[in-house]
Amino acid sequence: xxxxxxxxxxxxxxxxxxxxxxxxxxxxxxxxxxxxxxxxxxxxxxxxxxxxxxxxxxxxxxxxxxxxxxxxxxxxxxxxxxxxxxxxxxxxxxxxxxxxxxxxxxxxxxxxxxxxxxxxxxxxxxxxxxxxxxxxxxxxxxxxxxxxxxxxxxxxxxxxxxxxxxxxxxxxxxxxxxxxxxxxxxxxxxxxxxxxxxxxxxxxxxxxxxxxxxxxxxxxxxxxxxxxxxxxxxxxxxxxxxxxxxxxxxxxxxxxxxxxxxxxxxxxxxxxxxxxxxxxxxxxxxxxxxxxxxxxxxxxxxxxxxxxxxxxxxxxxxxxxxxxxxxxxxxxxxxxxxxxxxxxxxxxxxxxxxxxxxxxxxxxxxxxxxxxxxxxxxxxxxxxxxxxxxxxxxxxxxxxxxxxxxxxxxxxxxxxxxxxxxxxxxxxxxxxxxxxx
Numbered sequence: 001x002x003x004x005x006x007x008x009x010x011x012x013x014x015x016x017x018x019x020x021x022x023x024x025x026x027x028x029x030x031x032x033x034x035x036x037x038x039x040x041x042x043x044x045x046x047x048x049x050x051x052x053x054x055x056x057x058x059x060x061x062x063x064x065x066x067x068x069x070x071x072x073x074x075x076x077x078x079x080x081x082x083x084x085x086x087x088x089x090x091x092x093x094x095x096x097x098x099x100x101x102x103x104x105x106x107x108x109x110x111x112x113x114x115x116x117x118x119x120x121x122x123x124x125x126x127x128x129x130x131x132x133x134x135x136x137x138x139x140x141x142x143x144x145x146x147x148x149x150x151x152x153x154x155x156x157x158x159x160x161x162x163x164x165x166x167x168x169x170x171x172x173x174x175x176x177x178x179x180x181x182x183x184x185x186x187x188x189x190x191x192x193x194x195x196x197x198x199x200x201x202x203x204x205x206x207x208x209x210x211x212x213x214x215x216x217x218x219x220x221x222x223x224x225x226x227x228x229x230x231x232x233x234x235x236x237x238x239x240x241x242x243x244x245x246x247x248x249x250x251x252x253x254x255x256x257x258x259x260x261x262x263x264x265x266x267x268x269x270x271x272x273x274x275x276x277x278x279x280x281x282x283x284x285x286x287x288x289x290x291x292x293x294x295x296x297x298x299x300x301x302x303x304x305x306x307x308x309x310x311x312x313x314x315x316x317x318x319x320x321x322x323x324x325x326x327x328x329x330x331x332x333x334x335x336x337x338x339x340x341x342x343x344x345x346x347x348x349x350x351x352x353x354x355x356x357x358x359x360x361x362x363x364x365x366x367x368x369x370x371x372x373x374x375x376x377x378x379x380x381x382x383x384x385x386x387x388x389x390x391x392x393x394x395x396x397x398x399x400x401x402x403x404x405x406x407x408x409x410x411x412x413x414x415x416x417x418x419x420x421x422x423x424x425x426x427x428x429x430x431x432x433x434x435x436x437x
Contacts, residue, residue: 010045013038016059023080025063037062041154047189048170064332065398075401075425079381079413081337082371088283088290089371090416092327095288101227102321102374124320126326127327128295132255134271135278135295140320144251144281145171145180146313150254151247151277153184154307155300156211160189164197166229167216171372177216186211196228197229202221203236212245213238215275217265219251236274245300249274253286253293255327260338261285261374276300282323284371287332289322290313337416338369342380348414349382350424355426356433361385365404367415393432401428 016022026034038198044050050058074086082088091099102108111118119125121140128138132233141147152161161181168190170176178188189210191201202213213235232248239246254266264285267278277300283292292313294304306309315323326332346362353360365383383404391410394401404411417425 007046007052010042011052011055013042014332016041016056019056019060021060021063022270025066029063029066029068033066034063036242037066066338072400075399075421075428076416077401077412077414077425078404079365079367079379079383079411079415080370081334081379082284082366082369082373083402083416084371089287090333091289091322092287092326092329092332094325095332096326098321099318101177102317106317106321106322108317114218121315121320124315124324124327125335127324128293131327132267132271132295134268136298137296137301139294139301139310140282140315140323141292141294141310141313142315142319143290143313144249144279144284144292145252147279147294148177148247148249149180150292150304150307150309151279151294152186152212152214153309155245155277155302157185159211160205160209161186161212161214162189162191162202162205162210163214163216164192164201164229165190166192166194166197166223166227167214167218169216169218181214183297185415194354195223195226197230198228199234199238201231202230202235206238206242206244210242210244212241212247215246215248217248217250217252219375222375232270232273232275239274239276245276246274247277247279250280252284252371253280253282253288255286258285258338261369261377263377264374267293271296277304281371282319282326285334285369285373286326286339288326289319291319291323333416333418337367338379340379340381340415342382345414346382348419349412352412352414352422352426352429353384356384356386356429359387359433360429363411365411365413367413379415381413381415382428383413386412386433387412387436389436390429390432394428397428397431398412399424399428401425401432 041055045052045055060389076083076086109120110119124140125138129135168178181188189205191205215232235246248270251263252264254264256268257266270278277294277296280289280293282293349362353362362382362386365381367379367381388408391403391405394403
């Protein structure tokens with residue numbers, strides 16, 4: 001008598017697709033995604049990795065966890081506030097609400113009162129100007145590099161951009177400032193040396209071919225020792241004398257001074273000091289969505305806005321909505337994390353360690369700004385120390401937790417974790433420790 005093949009018990013595709021939970025998932029995820037998960041579960045059963053009687057249960061479990069994106073939310077326990085690999089700035093509740101509001105039809109380029117077309121991003125521009133009165137006008141593009149490229153293209157294409165050799169930096173993913181500027185059709189005119197540049201170096205380089213003077217904040221490194229640089233105030237007189245615009249790339253996106261970061265330049269001060277245009281990112285210290293900001297004198301910003309490249313790098317409605325809400329709203333998560341009270345961080349860390357049980361201790365730990373901002377500036381705080389083996393389990397768990405691995409230990413810094421998530425973090429830690437014990 002032949003034995004019945006257990007694979008004959010695998011549920012049919014049409015039967016699985018008509019389950020109520022599967023029908024709901026097909027409207028949420030799309031038919032092709034759901035069918036793929038159905039076939040995956042059936043194939044696992046055919047290979048013997050899954051009992052045929054568990055196919056339906058496994059399918060429903062996977063569907064319940066599957067969202068419309070493969071991106072996974074992560075609890076950032078590194079202590080790095082602007083973490084590029086985690087998407088830089090987490091958005092505020094107001095910005096998230098604005099994203100939802102802007103997800104449908106919105107008046108991004110329409111005056112509802114007259115029914116006529118209006119200027120794009122009026123509300124975001126108004127919010128930026130209210131937050132930075134030193135700027136006469138503002139323009140939002142899709143990222144910080146685009147803002148700088150647009151500025152040098154509109155002001156200096158076919159001419160020279162005068163810049164210090166000590167400021168020819170490399171930004172993320174291997175992109176270098178000289179290459180970005182060269183792509184605009186402008187020519188770099190390097191002045192000074194790596195460690196010392198003087199006002200006379202700029203003066204000797206200026207001439208009929210000068211399109212603009214560019215001042216770049218190094219952002220993610222610092223040079224110490226025998227150094228010299230020329231600040232914006234000194235360059236202003238030189239730019240006026242030669243009738244050329246002065247552009248300052250700030251990078252991090254501070255609109256006003258922050259006493260915690262005294263060496264980090266801000267838009268208001270730089271414009272007061274004489275820059276015609278400043279460029280910066282929206283998703284770093286500003287704490288908003290990925291965006292490029294250009295603020296400054298009305299005539300210069302108008303030149304940027306009217307250049308054909310502005311259309312290619314313009315910001316979408318979601319970015320404009322989230323940026324407006326960030327600038328006009330309460331302090332975003334980045335600001336709160338930067339200024340977190342060390343005593344409160346210690347108390348939270350001690351509660352986490354106590355809940356985790358034996359093997360968890362609390363140690364001093366300095367956080368970092370990250371994202372190329374304020375290099376070397378420590379953010380005093382505390383971390384929970386766990387065995388190093390817990391790190392991999394935490395990263396791949398649910399929720400995913402990204403710790404810092406240092407000196408043979410797994411460190412959990414709560415600076416960037418909202419207090420409302422402390423219970424989820426504790427559950428993840430307990431599960432991880434159970435796995436490695």
